[in-house]
Amino acid sequence: MGLGGAGKLWGGGGSSDVESGLPLYPGIDSMDNALRWGFVRKVYGIISMQLVLTTFVAAAVVASPSAQHFLLTNWGLQLGLLLLSMLGLIPLYAYRQSHPTNLVLLGCWTPLFSVTVGMACSFYPSAIVIEALLITAAVVVGLTLYTFHATRRGVDFGFMGPMLWGCLLAMIVWSVVQIFWPPGPVGRTIFSLLGALLFSAYLVFDTQLLIQRYDLDDYIWAALNIYLDVINLFLYILRILGDSQRSN
Template sequence: ETRRLFIRKVYSILSVQLVLTGVVSTFMAMHVPTQIYVLTHGWPVTLSMVTSIALIVALMCYKDKHPENMYLLATFTIVEAFLVGTTTTAYCAAGYEGVVLEAVFLTGAIFIGLTLFTFQSKIDFSFLGAALSMGLGALILWGLFAMLFGVQTGYAYALIGCILFSGYILFDTWLIMDRLSPSEYVLAAIMLYLDIINFFLYLLQLL
């Protein structure tokens, strides 16, 4: 019963995070003055990325302290929603609204499918942990190399990103089911939220 309540709490928080992200992203893409400002100024994105990293560190320190953890989580979600919004705004401004919607629906369908599979499966997904960590490290280095030397990451990079975060959805869902403490509901929500957001962003590149 405790585990069931924990899971329900995690997915309730996650749902609020995703709705907030959708609302912020839609506003940014549809509100023309905001769209123009986002597309012509780079500093808000840089500041948001730095803030996001700082908030993750703070959340790790205060993950078990209520209500500080919820305040930090709400702030983190707003910052991440802005970062997602900058990407969707660029796509919409270029006339790719259909691609964004397709990515949203595909991300939702794949997340639900992988979640149901993990919940119904008896597989121990602990074997994925080390491989996912190494894969994420390699992907980050690949992205940094491309950014520093002006190289296009291309289709393969996006495809590997999608596969990697599909694995993270499986692994983190399994952790929530079997390993995480009920007091770690904020950590669990952040894990799944970042899995979904990253999968969505790589899928956008792939489409």
């Protein structure tokens, strides 16, 4: 996801620079650098497959009125899918380094989570969904290239971790409060903007963890975190665009 572009940004020749050992961050030796590049490519390969699978599953839900009706009129099913998606993160973390169990668990969890993404997309016109998808892609590529560039220059985003965790907890509490006291149009827009900013920052933070800090056996967990950053960013952008259209 953007690695060839990263090479061009640094003045190199894309994939040929990767193979020749372009240093990912200051002080890394050639052996670790080669292993880390292999890890990065593996993680982005997994993320790409997750995103393709999510696109197909979500598109199938959006394209089928009967599936939409079945899912949207069964609150118990919606709640069950949400809970299963959240609880599924526990075994994914526990077996994140156990091959091939980690891949099997991810292969089961991703389509399950993708159904909830499809349900969210079904509330909006196709044009809005495509617009949100394009904006998300542009933001993700831009932030990914920036993070690779900044990390290579020695910029450390580790300080963001505690602040991002605190903001995420605040957003979760705010989401629960909205169930009982629904906000107005302005409140929804502010919430969505803050959510988009939060997961944009998380994308930068998690990308640097991928580049520098994850254990080489943690490819599933690294992929899952960045995948969730991208999906959540897309959903908040979708909500912003949808609310903007309704207000016009």
